[in-house]
Amino acid sequence: xxxxxxxxxxxxxxxxxxxxxxxxxxxxxxxxxxxxxxxxxxxxxxxxxxxxxxxxxxxxxxxxxxxxxxxxxxxxxxxxxxxxxxxxxxxxxxxxxxxxxxxxxxxxxxxxxxxxxxxxxxxxxxxxxxxxxxxxxxxxxxxxxxxxxxxxxxxxxxxxxxxxxxxxxxxxxxxxxxxxxxxxxxxxxxxxxxxxxxxxxxxxxxxxxxxxxxxxxxxxxxxxxxxxxxxxxxxxxxxxxxxxxxxxxxxxxxxxxxxxxxxxxxxxxxxxxxxxxxxxxxxxxxxxxxxxxxxxxxxxxxxxxxxxxxxxxxxxxxxxxxxxxxxxxxxxxxxxxxxxxxxxxxxxxxxxxxxxxxxxxxxxxxxxxxxxxxxxxxxxxxxxxxxxxxxxxxxxxxxxxxxxxxxxxxxxxxxxxxxxxxxxxxxxxxxxxxxxxxxxxxxxxxxxxxxxxxxxxxxxxxxxxxxxxxxxxxxxxxxxxxxxxxxxxxxxxxxxxxxxxxxxxxx
Numbered sequence: 001x002x003x004x005x006x007x008x009x010x011x012x013x014x015x016x017x018x019x020x021x022x023x024x025x026x027x028x029x030x031x032x033x034x035x036x037x038x039x040x041x042x043x044x045x046x047x048x049x050x051x052x053x054x055x056x057x058x059x060x061x062x063x064x065x066x067x068x069x070x071x072x073x074x075x076x077x078x079x080x081x082x083x084x085x086x087x088x089x090x091x092x093x094x095x096x097x098x099x100x101x102x103x104x105x106x107x108x109x110x111x112x113x114x115x116x117x118x119x120x121x122x123x124x125x126x127x128x129x130x131x132x133x134x135x136x137x138x139x140x141x142x143x144x145x146x147x148x149x150x151x152x153x154x155x156x157x158x159x160x161x162x163x164x165x166x167x168x169x170x171x172x173x174x175x176x177x178x179x180x181x182x183x184x185x186x187x188x189x190x191x192x193x194x195x196x197x198x199x200x201x202x203x204x205x206x207x208x209x210x211x212x213x214x215x216x217x218x219x220x221x222x223x224x225x226x227x228x229x230x231x232x233x234x235x236x237x238x239x240x241x242x243x244x245x246x247x248x249x250x251x252x253x254x255x256x257x258x259x260x261x262x263x264x265x266x267x268x269x270x271x272x273x274x275x276x277x278x279x280x281x282x283x284x285x286x287x288x289x290x291x292x293x294x295x296x297x298x299x300x301x302x303x304x305x306x307x308x309x310x311x312x313x314x315x316x317x318x319x320x321x322x323x324x325x326x327x328x329x330x331x332x333x334x335x336x337x338x339x340x341x342x343x344x345x346x347x348x349x350x351x352x353x354x355x356x357x358x359x360x361x362x363x364x365x366x367x368x369x370x371x372x373x374x375x376x377x378x379x380x381x382x383x384x385x386x387x388x389x390x391x392x393x394x395x396x397x398x399x400x401x402x403x404x405x406x407x408x409x410x411x412x413x414x415x416x417x418x419x420x421x422x423x424x425x426x427x428x429x430x431x432x433x434x435x436x437x438x439x440x441x442x443x444x445x446x447x448x449x450x451x452x453x454x455x456x457x458x459x460x461x462x463x464x465x466x467x468x469x470x471x472x473x474x475x476x477x478x479x480x481x482x483x484x485x486x487x488x489x490x491x492x493x494x495x496x497x498x499x500x501x502x503x504x505x506x507x
Contacts, residue, residue, distance in 0.1 A: 004138040004170045005221070009213040017047035020165050020218035024048065026055075027087075028130035029065035031121075031157035034072035035315035035342065036269060036294050039150030041133045041167040042224035045076040052085035063087040067121075067129070069152020069314070069342055070114060070293075070386060071095065073227035081107065090126070091117050092384035103380045111374065114293070114387040115346035118156040122188055132161035136209065137172035139219075144208035147180045147339065148172045149226055150315030155182055155341045158211040165218045166211075171225050175330035180339045181205045181312075197350045200264050200291040200312040203338065228320040231297055234275035237403045237434040241272055242279040244437040245359065245399060248430060250284070252397070258357075261287035266351070266391045267299065268360040269317050272401050274298040276359060281305055291354050293345055293387045295337065297322045303336050312338045314345040346390040358395035360388040362402045365456070366418045367449040367469060368481055369425035369440050371400055377492045378419030385422050392427045404433035404458035410500040412461040414452060416468045417488035431456050445481040446473075464503065 005011045021044055024030060034040025048064070055062040063085055070092040071077070077095035080086050084106065089098060091112035101107035112120065120126050134154050138146035147154065149172055158164060183205035185193065196204050234242070252258040262285055267273045277298025280288065290299060290311040297319050302308035304325075318326060326333065344350065351358075362373045363382060372378075374385055392398040400423070402413045413433065425448070431438045436455035440448045453465045472482035491501045498504070 004168050005219065006141045007139050007143045007213075010139045010143065010166070010216065010219055013216055013219045014221060015218045017043035017220050018051075020044055020220050021048040021051050023163070023165070023217050024064070024131050026062045027064065029067065029127055031067045031129050031132045031153065031161055032072070032076065033069065033134040033148075033150065033152060033154050033157070034076060035069035035150035035152040036071055036317035037073050037227040037229055038315045038317060039135050039148040039152070039226065040068070040072040040076050041135045042075065042169065042222045043167060043220050044133050044165060046079050049079040049083050049085055052080070053083040056083065065127070067091070067117075067126070067153070067157075069150060069154070071383065075227070092386050094383045099381065099383075109381065111381070111384045113346075113385060113389045114342050115348060115390040117153055118186070118341070118343040119188065121153075121156050121160050129157065129160045129162070131163050131165065132157035133165045133167070134158060135167045135169050137169060137176050138174065139166070139168060140208065143213055145211055146177045146207075147182070147209055148176060151180060151182070151339050151341050152314055153342060154209060155184070156343070158209055161215075163217045164211055164215050165220065166216055167220045167222055170221070170223045173327045173330035175334060178207050179330075179334050179337055180207050182207070182209055182341060183344050184210070186343060195344065195347055195350055197344075198353065200289045200354065201310045201338070205340075226316075226323065228323055229269075229296075229317050231274055231319050232271055234271060234278060238272045238275035239279075240434040241401050241403070241432050242275040244432045245276050245401065246279045246283050248399070248432075248437055248439070249357070261285060261289075263355040263357050263396055264289045264291035266290070266292040266356045266358045266395070267296070268386070268388060269294050269296055270361055272361060272403075273359060276401070277302060281307055291345070291351070291356050293342070300326060303333065308336075310336055310338075312340060312345065314340055314342040342387070346387045348390060348394045351391055351394040355396035356391055356394070357397050357399070358388075358391035359399045359401060360392060362400045362413070364413050364415050364418055365400065365402070365428075365431050365452065366415050367452050367465060368445045369428045369431065369448050369452065370418045370421050371423035371428055372418040372420045373422045375420035377496055378489070389423060389427075392423050395429075397429050398427055399430040399432060400428060401432045404435050404456060405460070409458075409460060410502065411495060412458060412491065412501050414457040414461065414465060415491050415501075416465065417483060419489060419492045433458075435459075446479070461501070
């Protein structure tokens with residue numbers, strides 16, 4: 001037995017990755033661990049991609065259904081997509097090769113709210129889960145599994161799959177043991193009961209994943225790092241957006257609508273989100289908590305500074321420097337970080353009960369507050385909705401942030417009508433760009449349009465938006481939500497045809 005495999009029955013099943021993938025039947029639905037580049041299997045996907053490529057070279061078609069927690073890494077998503085090895089991908093992806101295959105029609109993709117995946121699998125609505133491939137950081141003497149740097153859907157994969165392949169990764173810190181909270185109390189209606197979380201710090205489960213040894217068909221050992229996300233330093237626009245968000249939070253505290261320590265934070269991934277978290281570190285708030293999907297650099301820094309006393313999530317998404325700090329000092333974080341299954345980290349009941357402050361990025365917003373967070377020009381998927389819907393619909397305050405322009409100023413993030421709707425106006429409280437902030441709570445559609453155009457649109461596009469709105473007020477079919485249906489999506493069509501949303505005279 002090796003140091004990380006402390007159970008003889010599991011140790012007896014250790015094989016090399018090529019031998020393990022031979023046990024996966026062509027056409028199988030495979031549930032793999034992984035969430036935002038953390039905790040995904042490192043050896044089996046590459047060996048499986050090689051097997052697919054060899055089969056295709058012989059003229060034998062071979063594809064698999066690939067289910068994960070969220071995005072993974074090039075050596076998983078990218079490797080299998082590159083050899084045309086994925087039939088259907090779900091629920092979230094960010095790999096450029098995978099994205100290209102989806103948008104060219106060579107791979108099917110189903111975008112699902114992250115909190116919904118587990119129950120869809122329990123229902124059998126996605127078909128049969130044949131094999132689970134799950135990374136763990138260790139196996140205890142009594143056969144329990146120590147989760148690694150993400151939990152995601154691993155509990156569900158291990159429960160629902162007919163057969164299981166484990167990757168035991170000794171690169172993961174041994175001090176992860178005890179940092180997880182795996183809840184086994186979920187059920188389908190009518191047997192569903194309340195989830196007993198009233199604080200991000202509440203432990204309601206066990207630190208370990210459970211899987212009968214008889215179900216495990218192979219164990220693969222590895223010592224390979226997670227794919228590290230490189231974040232660029234906050235630019236001027238990100239810092240201005242962060243400043244507007246902080247002004248909003250301070251105003252909410254002064255008005256008595258939020259306590260001085262705020263409510264649990266939820267933050268999407270990215271440079272703008274990290275800028276907001278950095279602003280919180282320099283701001284007046286202490287005793288903060290987080291109930292979120294992902295712990296990224298800014299949140300780790302808040303923990304280190306003492307500003308953030310507790311963070312609950314389902315995964316890490318750290319830069320190389322931050323992950324080095326975490327691995328070096330993982331034992332010190334164990335009392336201030338909990339990693340849970342994503343059906344718990346994103347559970348609408350818990351998000352609503354805790355009153356999370358949700359901050360998420362977008363592709364575009366329209367003048368009435370509808371949000372597109374997934375598609376370019378209405379047709380091309382970018383990544384997926386992820387957990388933003390889980391939080392936005394149930395948050396105490398739902399905030400969406402974006403720079404006001406993209407593509408060097410050729411694209412406006414504020415448009416007459418979004419080309420794809422992920423979050424309706426009913427789930428959007430505040431929109432923030434570097435130009436300003438639009439608090440939409442309690443406003444009618446026309447008042448929302450006036451505020452979004454004035455406060456959030458870039459000056460280069462603001463006159464055209466105002467002109468559209470003014471003409472809609474004169475000519476719309478109705479005046480509750482005025483639109484010119486013949487040109488509501490003309491900005492997107494102009495971009496498709498010319499590469500810019502700007503009118504021809506301005507290009």
